[in-house]
């Protein structure tokens with residue numbers, strides 16, 4: 001990381017000196033996903049913390065014990081006191097061997113990167129727009145359920161992360177998730193109903209998300 005930070009500043013100086021000569025900047029910012037609208041406000045607790053906690057605050061990485069590079073991403077206070085918004089957005093947009101989360105862990109999706117960037121550009125706030133209305137009627141796998149699993153569970157249960165972090169349990173496709181719907185373990189874990197509580201080591205899913213999953217399961221867990 002030190003060499004990366006160093007390389008970053010060298011690149012910045014080179015870029016700035018080129019810019020003064022009115023050349024094109026050497027380092028091009030990675031373009032935003034054009035299909036993605038900037039959200040009005042991102043709820044840290046619901047959308048950002050699950051992502052950083054499951055994707056980055058792993059043992060050996062950025063949990064409060066390992067504290068790699070002094071960066072701890074397991075709670076709001078640790079995030080705010082150990083990383084700047086600029087560094088966070090730079091790091092999640094790195095590609096190749098520098099990318100974070102690093103291989104073999106799954107990288108963040110374009111949507112997840114955009115969400116973090118939106119949160120940073122909105123001032124890295126906590127408690128904003130979290131108690132929005134709970135939509136418990138228009139529930140689909142693709143628009144409701146998949147994003148919940150993606151944000152709160154992929155950090156450990158994607159195909160690439162499951163062997164090291166998720167007890168080899170994979171939840172990154174409809175068919176995989178359906179298996180755990182059918183054997184009752186999806187609901188048993190998230191509702192703390194006698195199974196290992198999930199998401200592991202983190203706060204329980206919000207009542208709204210638990211309701212949405214309950215209704216989807218009751219409707220036969222359709223792949224819609």
Ligand code: HEC
Pocket residue numbers: 054149152153154155156157165166167169171180185186189190195196198199200201205
């Ligand atoms: C920080 C890592 C981590 C996160 C995040 C996480 N899990 Fe897990 N999960 C594990 C591990 C490790 C196991 C296997 C060992 C155990 O049960 O604790 C597991 C096991 C499971 C099992 C099988 C339980 C059983 O009794 O067989 C299910 C189902 C599950 N997780 C669902 C989820 C869901 C749903 C989410 C998101 C809401 C989630 N997990 C988030 C680490 C995680």
